[in-house]
Amino acid sequence: MNPDPISPTRSTRPSPLRVLWLQSGGCGGCTMSLLCADVPDLNGHLARAGIDMLWHPSLSLASGDEVIALLERCASGEQALDVLCVEGAVVRGPNGTGRFHLLAGTGVPMMDWINRLAKRARYVMAVGSCAAFGGISALGHNPTQSCGLQYDDDQPGGLLGAGFVSQAGWPVINVAGCPTHPGWVIDSLTALADGAWTPADLDPLARPRFYADQLVHHGCTRNEFYEFKASAEKPSDLGCMMEHMGCKGTQAHADCNTRLWNGEGSCTRGGYACISCTEPGFQNPGHAFHATPKLAGIPIGLPTDMPKAWFVALASLSKSATPARVKANATADHVVAPPVLRRTRLKNRGG
Incomplete structure (x- = not known):
């Protein structure tokens, strides 16, 4: 056998x-x-x-x-x-x-x-x-x-x-x-x-x-604020931390906001700016970790692959289109203006 x-x-x-x-x-x-x-x-x-x-x-x-x-x-x-x-x-x-x-x-x-x-x-x-x-x-x-x-x-x-x-x-x-x-x-x-x-x-x-091959920006819970350039002004604010608070999530290569720490956390979700710790030289940024260096009011560290002219145009347009709800929540430590209730079902336009 x-x-x-x-x-x-x-x-x-x-x-x-x-x-x-x-x-x-x-x-x-x-x-x-x-x-x-x-x-x-x-x-x-x-x-x-x-x-x-x-x-x-x-x-x-x-x-x-x-x-x-x-x-x-x-x-x-x-x-x-x-x-x-x-x-x-x-x-x-x-x-x-x-x-x-x-x-x-x-x-x-x-x-x-x-x-x-x-x-x-x-x-x-x-x-x-x-x-x-x-x-x-x-x-x-x-x-x-x-x-x-x-x-x-x-x-x-x-x-x-x-x-x-x-x-x-x-x-x-x-x-x-x-x-x-x-x-x-x-x-x-x-x-x-x-x-x-x-x-x-x-x-x-x-x-x-x-x-x-990911960015910390991917999956960030503050992305709506980023889209409208509605920015946090102090550590407890809910807004995007790129413009004023030193966040480099749009440049940092890591999957921190899609592969959460301990199943539910990340730096940005805890209210801390991403300091791009997966990159060489992050320890010597040339500025305070909690501050965004700017030139003529424009952040020096632009998002990966974005030309400066595009960023300026996009930021200007985004800020002018920021909903009042997003603007109010950006500088608050909790949601002060919830999304407006609106039907999402398409109307029947058939004859």
């Missing part, structure tokens, strides 16, 4: 995706975000997706010598490593030595560990804008010489160099955000585990297209 070709004792599933997660120069906010993923059991969810977390500083029990031994096995090739995830910027100071950030128990700069492990990994993933571009860790004059894995702000290079490719032939995957949405991280790892991705699924800054 021939054996069952799909025996329950044999698994046809590919080998799990072995992931090593390191934290470098940063606040740990991307891990905090991941721990708030909208799943009942994060470890179980990852396991069911075929993801084997070799070690994560917040999810794993191992510490000390046990972890150092694991890192040595990964760096030597004794332990297979599919994905090296790095959270936080690479700290290269002082004077390029990396000694501002030594891995505890080793006396070796974290940037040296990252260099060794990146050469062994099939894929390298920068988790968060600090790891991708330098982010908040590279704020101002950047005295710690922090940078991203493959970018230094918006310039290719970073720690690993512009020409770096992983064992699978990929550049660093930049899951940018400050912090990252937990879904961006989980979906990226799941796509790698399923073999469902190619480098073409990354945008020109090597961010996953499934979220980076």
Whole structure:
């Protein structure tokens, strides 16, 4: 009798995706975000997706010598490593030595560990804008010489160099955000585990297209106010925050208002302007985060792909056509003028 070709004792599933997660120069906010993923059991969810977390500083029990031994096995090739995830910027100071950030128990700069492990990994993933571009860790004059894995702000290079490719032939995957949405991280790892991705699924800054080909503006609950250029004037107002409050949702590449945080929130829904945290250089905007710089009364940061002349013409026309209801609600902290009741059924014009 021939054996069952799909025996329950044999698994046809590919080998799990072995992931090593390191934290470098940063606040740990991307891990905090991941721990708030909208799943009942994060470890179980990852396991069911075929993801084997070799070690994560917040999810794993191992510490000390046990972890150092694991890192040595990964760096030597004794332990297979599919994905090296790095959270936080690479700290290269002082004077390029990396000694501002030594891995505890080793006396070796974290940037040296990252260099060794990146050469062994099939894929390298920068988790968060600090790891991708330098982010908040590279704020101002950047005295710690922090940078991203493959970018230094918006310039290719970073720690690993512009020409770096992983064992699978990929550049660093930049899951940018400050912090990252937990879904961006989980979906990226799941796509790698399923073999469902190619480098073409990354945008020109090597961010996953499934979220980076969207704009924060998409799905924003303030879009009616944006259409009529009915603007908020203070933080509690309901109106559009682009004109006066510094919102960059029309320029920021992310799906924050269609893939909500914790199932129901986003920055703009909470009354905070989008600061474009998925973009390189967001930490040094050249102005206060809560203010919109203008030239001759026109916002400098225009919506993506919109010529200035078109914006001026559209804004002027929109403001002149703003319904009184929208104008009143824009500078209120609650709806003071509800929509007028009106029949939407077309009249029967038949003879």
